[in-house]
Amino acid sequence: MTIPIEQLLNLPNIRVLKVEISEREIRCDLESTLGYAICYRCGRKATKFFEHGETLMLRHLPICERKVMLYLHTRRYRCLNCEDRPTTTERGDWYDAQANCTKAFADFLLRQLVNSTLQDVADKHQVTYGCVRGLLTRQVSGEVDWREFSHLRQIGLDEISLLKGHKDFVTIVSTRNEQGEAAILAVLDGRKKETVVTFLESIPQTLRATIEEVCSDLYDGFINAAQEVLPQARVVGDRFHIAKLYRAALDDLRKSEMKELRKVLSKEELSGLKGVLWALRRKSEDLTTEEQQVLDLLFECSPSLRRAYALREKLTGIFDTRQPKEAAQAQLLNWIKEVERSGLDCFWKFINTLKERMDIITNYFVRRSNSGWIEGLNNKIKVIKRRCYGLSNTLNLFRRIWLDLNGKEAFAS
Ligand SMILES: [Zn+2]
Incomplete structure (x- = not known):
């Protein structure tokens, strides 16, 4: 059984004239079976054959890892609707003449570009950097499509x-x-x-x-x-941003406390405090036994860190609790009072923000939107x-984000 090459190429309205298969490349000469062009002037069908046009060299999807090159011999048609009988070259919608490749190959390259770089895709598929960049700019809009x-x-x-x-x-x-x-x-x-x-x-x-x-x-x-x-x-x-603010407060206190402890503790005592940074960043319920030990030791040396850590965890607990906005506000005001009583000053900046933006911060509790x-x-x-690296153009950044999020679907084969 022989499979016609047309079937393998899977392109509409074409006839294969000649195929040459070498070890690395398959070369196909083709022509269109459409029989008309769309008149560039009136937009209607121009059906009178005029002459052979240029030959387009188009890259297509590889077959069994062999590069496929198509040579499309185009035709020009005369329009009989327009008075001065202009001629137009036929056009298929299955290729991108600007990119010198078929739409199928263009989509393939764009799929490859998801989570990758222009240079990488160009290198892997033996096309120029400019070709991939051109495809991205033409096929992916730099702005949202509402x-x-x-x-x-x-x-x-x-x-x-x-x-x-x-x-x-x-x-x-x-x-x-x-x-x-x-x-x-x-x-x-x-x-x-x-x-x-x-x-x-x-x-x-x-x-x-x-x-x-x-x-x-x-x-x-x-x-x-x-x-x-x-x-x-x-x-x-x-919520994530808010947590970042109050967690940074504890981080700052850790830094200043550790600085003091380094002055007073022996080398041996200090070595027991290895890993405090990560232990402090963890939620208390996620701590391993070793981390808990490190923290116990740290809190013995620094009661203010113990208090600050407990207050931080309490605050996270408030956000973790499903409750009406008003109840959350009351809890947060209580928390502020507790901080004030504690004598700690590391949360001051955060408390100012909290007081100033209480409404917006506690809007989170309305629907607990993740x-x-x-x-x-x-x-x-x-x-x-x-x-x-160096992606500083906002349009291109939009394109890359959009492609990473939607590319696989948008350019599916
Ligand atoms: Zn016309």
């Missing part, structure tokens, strides 16, 4: 710095679907309130009305932008940043 969404419900506002240690911030606007998966809505230059306002206002009115919650860190610019453009939505302080998707997306972006 038609992909029927409702938004929850959106997230977050900031990340593009270069480590730099003040080069971009704002990431995201949402999540019913499956809890994150989707990217925008990468905005900077983190100014005005920029966020402009973007939020660009969301189609009907879609904007579906936003019920805005998850944000406690940055004024984000909160004010959300309250201004989305008055119907509840602004919720992202903001894990924002954190998950953040981690994805961190990986992209590391992988695609």
